[in-house]
Structure formats: structure tokens, C-alpha cells
Amino acid sequence: MAKNKKINVQGKEITIILDNDKEFISLTDMLKAKDGDFFISDWLRNRNTVEYLGIWESIYNPLFNYGEFAIISTVFENCMNRRFNRK
Numbered sequence: 001m002a003k004n005k006k007i008n009v010q011g012k013e014i015t016i017i018l019d020n021d022k023e024f025i026s027l028t029d030m031l032k033a034k035d036g037d038f039f040i041s042d043w044l045r046n047r048n049t050v051e052y053l054g055i056w057e058s059i060y061n062p063l064f065n066y067g068e069f070a071i072i073s074t075v076f077e078n079c080m081n082r083r084f085n086r087k
Contacts (some may be wrong), residue, residue, distance in 0.1 A: 009033070050076055 003018045012033035015026035031040045043049055050073060057064045 045080075047076070048079065 004018065004019065005016050006013050006029070007016055008014075010033075012029075014029045017026065019026040029038065031043060054069050054073065058066070
């Protein structure tokens with residue numbers, strides 16, 4: 001069972017998730033501490049971020065739904081293509 005602990009970094013609280021002797025740092029907490037929620041939404045618009053999350057999930061999540069992720073990736077690509085191909 002995963003457990004959480006908190007650390008304080010330059011006055012910001014960051015969650016550390018402990019699971020089977022491995023530590024995972026909360027990227028969400030780190031990003032919120034940097035520039036708030038706007039930075040998170042901006043970060044999630046990046047194709048590299050979406051690809052990274054898919055790879056990470058495929059490695060660490062035994063219940064990862066590849067089909068659903070393929071749909072999300074396709075929708076994301078279509079949205080980005082529409083956004084940047086406007087005249």
C-alpha cells in the first residue's frame with residue numbers, strides 16, 4: 001500500500017509517495033509550487049509530456065489502458081494540428 005509523506009522545499013509543500021520501497025515525487029505539487037495551475041495546463045499541452053505520461057504509465061501501471069491512451073493521443077494530436085494549422 002502506498003504511503004505519502006510531505007517535504008518542505010523553499011516554503012512549498014511537496015508530496016512524496018512511498019510505494020514498495022520506491023519514492024515518487026509529486027510533479028503536480030512541484031508545478032503548482034512553481035507557477036500555479038496555469039503552468040500545469042500549459043505543461044499538459046506539450047506533445048512530449050503526453051508521450052512521457054504514456055510511457056511512464058505503460059511501465060508502472062499494470063492496468064494501463066493502451067486503447068484509451070491511443071484515443072487520447074489521437075484527439076490531442078488533432079487538436080494541436082487544428083490549433084497550429086489555422087490561417
